[in-house]
Amino acid sequence: MVEHDSLALDTIFHALGDATRRAMLAELATGERSVGDLAAPFAMSLAAASKHIKVLEAAGLIRRDVRGRTHVCSLDPAPLMSADQWLGIYRRFWTDRLDTLEALLRTKSAGTPPVKPPIPGNKGEKR
Amino acid sequence: MVEHDSLALDTIFHALGDATRRAMLAELATGERSVGDLAAPFAMSLAAASKHIKVLEAAGLIRRDVRGRTHVCSLDPAPLMSADQWLGIYRRFWTDRLDTLEALLRTKSAGTPPVKPPIPGNKGEKR
DNA sequence: ATCATGTTCAACCATATGGTTAAATATAGC
DNA sequence: GCTATATTTAACCATATGGTTGAACATGAT
Secondary structure, eight states: OOOOOHHHHHHHHHHHTOHHHHHHHHHHTTSOEEHHHHHTTSSSOHHHHHHHHHHHHHTTSEEEEEETTEEEEEEOOHHHHHHHHHHHHHHHHHHHHHHHHHHHHHHHHSSSOOOOOOOOOSSSOOO | OOOOOHHHHHHHHHHHTOHHHHHHHHHHTTSOEEHHHHHTTSSSOHHHHHHHHHHHHHTTSEEEEEETTEEEEEEOOHHHHHHHHHHHHHHHHHHHHHHHHHHHHHHHHSSSOOOOOOOTTOTTOOO
16 A cells, blocks of 8 residues: 555655755745745855756656746655655654653652753664 | 754755765664675766765764774764654644544545545646 | 736756775784 | 675766856747
8 A cells, every 4th residue: 555665765765865955845835936036045056946846847746837937846745655655664763762751750750859850862772 | 942944955955955865874774794794786977975974974963983993984863853753844734634534534524425536636646 | 919927947057976896904714 | 813794985087966157949019
């Protein structure tokens, strides 16, 4: 059912691996934008921005509607959903960890006054 | 609080944008693996696999524990959580769409037999 | 028809990426 | 110490990526 086409995921994640492109997606999250609109915020040529847009388009992340001489882009969330589903496989890894932490905090604070608990560096976590 | 370090997201998404590396993560989801273990399934040199592992490590996706002469790798889900949080911003786009579809199906199927409905224009959808 | 606007295309460049092989490093075992 | 095992490093190669500039294309406006 949920097909994890690895070639598609390659292009999707690759498209997301660039701050300029993520910013373009963020912009498109608020509505349609022309190529020029999308390019405007960035200190690069229009041609460069156009390439980024094509990368997003190739990944299926945006659709393009040519209206006269302007190309109007809009977000297509489907590939993001694919990426999310792939990530979903791993979600238990951090929810488990958070659940454990939460449980730990709950038992620690049971009966004791609400002191800010010195969480032992969940950064350098050893097991 | 939840910092969206765009440089970090660059490296995380870049690391995820390769099927070999995603397969390595999938393997690590079942437990610790040595570099050799991780490299074994792939038709590439150990040196190439080692590079992939370093990309994953640079993204913070895996940790490395050097035990004698073998380097034991394990999954670190924190960057995946970051990626998930970034994606979360867009989650409404597909949940909204699915909700709308669901509602549509519910009204359509009220009284009518469950026929496969012609979904209007989710046309970016291949497969 | 002319001119301006929005966008792409082509050629080019520097750097990054993903792979190779061969040599180097570190540790384990005899 | 010697040898085998686990892994990295170095040098190299082909291709991809992200940027540039300048020309081309398509459409809108006069």
